[in-house]
Amino acid sequence: MDRKRILSFALLAALMGGTLFFLLRQQPISTLVQVLRSVRPGYVALGLGLMFCFVGCEALCSKLILGRLGHVLPYRKCLGYSFVGFYVSSITPSSTGGQPAQIYCMSRDGVPAAHGSLNMMVIAVCYQTVTFLYAAASFFLLPQVRAGLGGRLGLLLFYGGGVMVVLTAGMLSMMFLPNAARRLTGGLVRLGVGLGLVRHEDRVRAGLERQMTAYRQGADCLRANLSLVPPLLALTFLQLTALYAVPYAVYLGFGLSGATLFQMVGTQALVSLAVGSLPLPGAVGAAEGVALHAFTLFFGVGLVAPAVMVARGISFYSFLLLSGLITLGVHLRHRRQAPAMGPKTSAAPPVRLPKAGQRTALDS
DSSP: OOHHHHHHHHHHHHHHHHHHHHHHTTSOHHHHHHHHHTSOHHHHHHHHHHHHHHHHHHHHHHHHHHHHTTOOOOHHHHHHHHHHHHHHHHHSBTTTTHHHHHHHHHHHTTOOHHHHHHHHHHHHHHHHHHHHHHHHHHHHHOHHHHHHHHHHHHHHHHHHHHHHHHHHHHHHHHHHOHHHHHHHHHHHHHHHHHTTOOSOHHHHHHHHHHHHHHHHHHHHHHHHTGGGHHHHHHHHHHHHHHHHTHHHHHHHHTTOOSOOHHHHHHHHHHHHHHHTTSSSBTTTTHHHHHHHHHTHHHHHHHHHHHHHHHHHIIIIIHHHHHHHHHHHHHHHHHHHHHHHHOOOOSOOOOOOOOOTTOOOTTTO
16 A cells, blocks of 8 residues: 555544544533434435435446447446545545546456546536536525525635636636637646746646647537437436435434425535535545534534434445445456456557447447
């Protein structure tokens, strides 16, 4: 295990320990245990089912995109890629390791790295776009929740929203406005050189050009397969709705009523936007802290800490363990296949996109 992986695990463990202490410090353990026992198991199962839907929707997106690129993979393999992405994203700051790990797993199954990168890029664009639109709708349609977030958390929300706007606009401009994106990134590189923040200008420019080439290929893929865009956006919307609905399942599990599904889902959308851009593995600590404040409106002071523990236990910690086991299984499967498959070449063929309306094996 390399040094970065050890540091990531150490940071995650420290954050989890600090979060547990923070959640338990204001409530005796005996009282907490009694409250947790009152949660109806059926609703916990519902929350876990929602998380399976969350992971499964991304897997279906991968199957659709890779199918259009000529790789007809069984759904179980695409599901494995999604679990690998969930696990590695959860243990790396800002979820930076998830997509490279998924691309690597795809390459071990015969998907060229160029196609794997294109798949993950299209998924990322859809995810970022729907996340921002979901949170924006929640912000404007839930004034009571917006007011309840208060000053500091409101600033955190605007920070997360600002980062999301910049990322989404950057992705879309690289895809559909490459000349403008090249001028903008070139200006940013020159500014970085002038401020002494960029030391290897040629290397940075070459990396940006490779990235823009990948995004242009993504735009070409979407233009050639416009019929693919609505199902991808719909699946991403379903994916995020499943994730954001976990607190509502916990709310029902405690036998509470009065709040609507949209209120709970919208609140979780704002919480996710506020903490999603923070450089913390799985947003551990920050996610719980913001949720404690935001969901007090629905659970009350006495129940909010147990509710957050159950909700995060379902949506993060249990699936961190499950995805870790599945990632190990995927790794062992690739190791068993390696001798039979022989050495792999690192060169990837150029991306060949099917023409609009052209049938693929996925359509038959």
